[in-house]
Amino acid sequence: MKFSMKSIFSSSLFGIAAVILTSSMLGGCASPSTALGMTPTAIQTTNKHAQSVSLTVGGGKETSATGKSQISDAAFADAISNAITSSKVFSSVIKGSGGDTVLTVTIFNIDQPSFGFSFTVKMEAGWTLKRADTGAVIWQESIKSEHTATTSDAFVAIERLRLANEGAAKSNIAEALRKISALDF
Amino acid sequence: MLKKIIFISFLVTMLSSLTGCAVNRATASLTPGTDLKAMKTFYVVKSPKDEKDVDQLIKDFLVKKGYSVTTGPELAPPYQADGVITYIDKWFWDITMYMLELTINVRQPNNFPVATGNSFHTSLTRKSPPEMVEEVMSNIYKEDK
Numbered sequence: 001m002k003f004s005m006k007s008i009f010s011s012s013l014f015g016i017a018a019v020i021l022t023s024s025m026l027g028g029c030a031s032p033s034t035a036l037g038m039t040p041t042a043i044q045t046t047n048k049h050a051q052s053v054s055l056t057v058g059g060g061k062e063t064s065a066t067g068k069s070q071i072s073d074a075a076f077a078d079a080i081s082n083a084i085t086s087s088k089v090f091s092s093v094i095k096g097s098g099g100d101t102v103l104t105v106t107i108f109n110i111d112q113p114s115f116g117f118s119f120t121v122k123m124e125a126g127w128t129l130k131r132a133d134t135g136a137v138i139w140q141e142s143i144k145s146e147h148t149a150t151t152s153d154a155f156v157a158i159e160r161l162r163l164a165n166e167g168a169a170k171s172n173i174a175e176a177l178r179k180i181s182a183l184d185f
Numbered sequence: 186m187l188k189k190i191i192f193i194s195f196l197v198t199m200l201s202s203l204t205g206c207a208v209n210r211a212t213a214s215l216t217p218g219t220d221l222k223a224m225k226t227f228y229v230v231k232s233p234k235d236e237k238d239v240d241q242l243i244k245d246f247l248v249k250k251g252y253s254v255t256t257g258p259e260l261a262p263p264y265q266a267d268g269v270i271t272y273i274d275k276w277f278w279d280i281t282m283y284m285l286e287l288t289i290n291v292r293q294p295n296n297f298p299v300a301t302g303n304s305f306h307t308s309l310t311r312k313s314p315p316e317m318v319e320e321v322m323s324n325i326y327k328e329d330k
Contacts, residue, residue, distance in 0.1 A: 059214050059301065067210075106216055108290055108298040111273055124290075126216070126298050142297050 030158045032063035033071045035078035037166030040174035043087040045181040053090040054099030054132065055081060059107035059125070068112055069162035071169055080105060083173050089181045101138065104128045105176075108142070110168070112161060119157070120148040121164035127176045129183075138185050145171035209310050213302035213324035221291065221300065221329040224268035229256040232272060239274045242318040243289065262296040269296060279308040287317045291325060300325050 057080065060073035080103075081093045090101070104127075111122040123146065129139045147167025154160040215221070227247050231240040240256040247254045247270075255266070262269075269292040277285040285307065291300040302321040306312050312320065 058216075061212070104216075106214070106298070108301045109273065109288055111288070114275075114277075114285070124298065140297055 030063050030065070030067055030069045031162055033069055033075055033162055033165040033169060035075045035082065037163070038071070038076065038079035038169040038173065039082045039086075040170045040177075041086075043083060043089070043174050043181070044178045045087050045089060046178075047181050047184070048088045049090050049101075049181075049183075049185075051090060051100035052092045052094055052098075053084065053101045053103050053129075054094045054097050055084075056102065056104045057106075058104075068114075069158060069165055071107060071110065071165055076105070076107065076169060079169065080173055080177075083177055087177055087181070089177050097132070100132055102130045102132050103180075104130070110165065112165070118148050118150045119160045119164040120146055121161070121168040122146040123165075123168040123172055125172050125176070127180075129180060131185075139180065139183055141176070141179065143172050143176050143179075145169075145175060147171060209306050211302075211304045211320055211324055213300070213321070213328050215300045215325065215328040216298075219299040219329070221268075221326060224252070224291070226253045226266045227255075227268045227270055228260075228264045228266040229254060229270040229272075230259045231256055232274065233258075235272075235274060237274065237276070237284075237314060239272060239287070239314060239318065242315050243270055243272065243322065245315075246318055246322045263294040264296070266294060268292065269294060274314075277308070279311075283308065283311040284314050284317050285311075287321050289318075289321045289325065300328065 055077055057073045057077040060076050061070040062072050063070040084090050084093050093099075106126045107123070108126055109122070109124040113119050113121075122144070124142055124144045126142050127140065128137060130137050145168050147164050147170070149160045149164040149167065151160070153163050229240045229243050244254045244256050271290045271292065273286075273288045274284060275286040276282050286303070286305045288301065288303045290298045292298045302325040304312075304317055304320045304324075306317070
């Protein structure tokens, strides 16, 4: 059997394959960043605080079907909560009020690319830890993080952007909890 | 005909692999308890990548509101102003260059962010740079109720 570039490109099989590949890549649009993808697996801890913490998260965005992958408040809160529970930085996480301390996290910037093979997402979140009884600020810091996802992570751009988002959020959480763990209060 | 289908398929595939979807949006948020009106003096940090003088447009907006504003490079905090403004401007080309996205942050003198605004407009609904600044800053101040 004789093969040439011309015969390959003009075969109907090739045409069908190209259409299927294209359709599979276009199927669906942006998917939101997941709590699982944003949860750091290993956090460097110094102290495990005996106090409980109430968690409030803001600044996130919902992902629209035609937009870019975003980080929602709920998913980011779940990721932080899971990371605190697994690292034991606090004794427990309380949704709403009632904790010994209050941790407020606000996503201020998510710098996302629109075009390219490597997607680097840069993120900035403001972290504030207060005493619940007095309202005194124990620690406050703006944490910047970034993550690059390449075509080897995901070929489809919307998927690649989601992975880059999740990586940036994961680093942000890990860095913040590492710093909180190092506090003495 | 088949060649055309193959060519179009590849073109669409390449585009889908290179770009994300886009939407037009304008959002702003403010950390609870923040009093923007108490900030009377501002320092606008000029973005090192900014070649379009967006810092001057932000300064113009704030000066029009009656505030005292200076611009300059990033400094080591604390800043000698009530509020610090940082921004990220993104530009895109479609016949001409236009501002695709603008994010503005208002920060405390210690550089901790307290408010953010973002506007994103694609080519067909593009706004001029002064209009983008006006939209983002107005949306931030609207949050300060």
